[in-house]
Amino acid sequence: MDLISLYPTWYEPMVGSGWVVALIATFHVLASHTSVGAALLFAYLSHKAYREDREDLLDFIKKYGLFLLVFTYVAGSITGPGIWYSTTVASPNGIGALIHSFVWKWATEWVFFVIEVVGVYMIVYLVGRVDKKTHMKISVIFGMASLATMVIIVGILSFMMLPGKEAWFEEGGYLNGFYGTNTFIQLGMRMAFMFTMTAVVGGIVIAGIKDPAFKKEMARKLGWLGIISTLIGAAMFQWYLTSVPSQALLVMENRLPDYFVPSIMAVLAGTLAYFIITMLRPQVLVQGFAGAMTVIILVAGLWPEETARESMRKPYVAGQYVYSNQVIGRDVPGMDIQSQLPIIEKVGILKAHPFTPDHLKEVNDGNMIQSGEFIAMTYCSNCHSPSETGIRPLHRYFPDNITQERMEKYVKGVLTTGNIAYMPKMPMLDSEVKALSAYLLLNNQGGSEAVKVAIKEEVAARDRALAEKQASDKVAALSLPQEVK
Ligand code: HEC
Structure with a gap:
């Protein structure tokens, strides 16, 4: 029988499946990047609290951690499985390709994720109940586990754009699929932007600080973090473009919606302006302002970014061999896959x-x-x-x-x-x-x-x-x- 591995098509009337996936993914990126960035920030602050014997920093970690628990961890834990469900029906063969290559990587990621979730509870609820040195150690473990989830996921995400090394097509092997220049550049870029998000969302917590001197200190710290990471992220994005297939650049140049470039530029400029304003005048930093900035990043920064990442992979959805319409369009001898x-x-x-x-x-x-x-x-x-x-x-x-x-x-x-x-x-x-x-x-x-x-x-x-x-x-x-x- 001449049948191929296609499944029933999922089509969401008026929207299409792609936008449903993009919507869920956009929220997920905000939640996941913010929490990984915050985990590293907590490790740093906890270290400083221990070295300088400061209670206020631990108190800030506790407040920010609680905010993360309630918002980003809940949002992240709902949208994470949401991505699985939606992509599995939208792109069964695309997800199949990722699972066939990376199932153990994902299992490893879940181990780190469990450490991360337990870690955030410990960070929040053990403030003041364990000594500062122990708290610092927990923070460092939490930070490293969070970062590990990011490294693994970025390896898989960059495989979606293209397998790490060309040799993967002939020889297979998940290290070939996982590691490539694209992986590391994307990792750097995402880490930079994740600190931007941590700094923006952190503004909501800073807005609630009563002591003006401490508020100023934290606004400056997160302001600098935000400015530096936004600039590095923008530079890394330029570098990232040199690592994608030429086809992706073609789509990028000709086929992205008109609003893409202005939108990204406006968000970058707006973000920098926001950090400068909050550093110079911390008193303007109220929850509404920080919250609005978060929404702007979500709508005008992450949505175009996610849709562009999706468009740039065209015509493929994964690994330069599974087309977006789920047909396998290329022989991959290394994985015993035929067009x-x-x-x-x-x-x-x-x-x-x-x-x-x-x-x-x-x-x-x-x-x-x-x-x-x-x-x-x-x-x-x-x-x-x-x-x-x-x-x-x-x-x-x-x-x-x-x-x-x-x-x-x-x-x-x-x-x-x-x-x-x-x-x-x-x-x-x-x-x-x-x-x-x-x-x-x-x-x-x-x-x-x-x-x-x-x-x-x-x-x-x-x-x-x-x-x-x-x-x-x-x-x-x-x-x-x-x-x-
Ligand atoms: C892998 C994704 C993908 C699939 C599958 C796909 N297209 Fe396209 N198509 C695109 C993209 C991307 C563009 C560029 C669109 C744009 O810039 O607005 C495009 C453009 C077009 C255009 C404009 C032609 C041009 O010269 O740019 C037509 C017509 C079109 N598609 C028809 C179809 C039809 C009909 C099908 C199904 C038989 C189809 N496409 C399947 C991605 C796809």
Whole structure:
């Protein structure tokens, strides 16, 4: 049987699956980066509290730690599994690729994560109950465990962009997959920005400090931390761009939304201004101001960053071999993985897909729009919403008056051949080209409503034909002579 490993497509109406994942991931990045940065900050402050015998620093750690426990740990622990659930249904083969290569890395990460969670409770609840030296030791362990979770996850994240070393494709081996220049540059960049987030979110805690002198001291400390880390992070980002595949730069230059660069620039400038203001005039640092700044970072900084990271990987979702639409588009001898394109080229996507409903396995006049829709869902919907809204809606790309003939030419000439760098090669039989084009045309001209109506008509016509056939079969059977019956 010429079947390939595809699963039913998850498509969230009006939004698409990609945006759901991006939304969850954006919150998760804020929560996780803030807490890892804070863990390292606590180790430093706890050390200082021990060396200089200061209670107020421990009190600050306790307050910030409690804030983290209530907000970022809860948000992080909800959005973490949220990422697993959403990506598993949105990109089963993408997640499969990561698990096949890194299951033990992830298990190791969970060990450190458990230490981290226990650690944050100990840091908060043992202030004043153990001596300062013990508290410092716990803080250091907590900080290192937090950092370890980050290092491991960044290795896996950078594999999504590209495996650490080219040799991985031929030889496999998880060290080859894990470590590459991209891994370390990304690690540095994320560490820098994680301190930025720690400093911004820390402002909410500083705002609550009563003693003006101490408030000033902490505002200055976190202000410097924020300024330095933001500048280093921005520089590391430039460096990071030198380590990604040239394809990613192509997408970056031509295909990111117009708001991307201004938005990131504005956030960088705004963040620096915020730190300078709070350092010079700590009294303006009230919870509303710090809270608003956190939301700005989330919406204008992290959302574009997460969507860009996602766009730049195109056409792949993981390891430069699993396409975003879940088809495996390249041989990976090192992992015993074969490209699925030859099978699709041979039998067509409808027959190769194990979850194609029986009545759509072959295109005919009675299922044209339905099979076209099925192909669009399978092949395109991970990257393009086939509706009016959501991620890169398909109707935006075609002129209003496009004909069936022109559409077929585009689908066959461009999409089935893989002639556009940021889109996968999507082989189709001629009948499938026709069906997808008919669907796209309808979607383009009448939108999803027209598609719904057309599919209803198709189904009704098929039912009518079936009923007629049954009726005529019956008549035929009745009119047969007795002995034949
Ligand atoms: C891996 C993700 C991905 C998949 C799968 C995908 N596309 Fe695209 N497509 C893109 C990206 C990225 C762009 C650039 C979009 C932009 O900049 O707005 C694009 C652009 C396009 C364009 C504009 C053409 C151009 O010259 O830039 C068309 C038309 C299009 N896609 C149709 C489709 C159709 C139809 C399918 C399914 C058969 C599909 N795409 C599948 C990612 C994808």
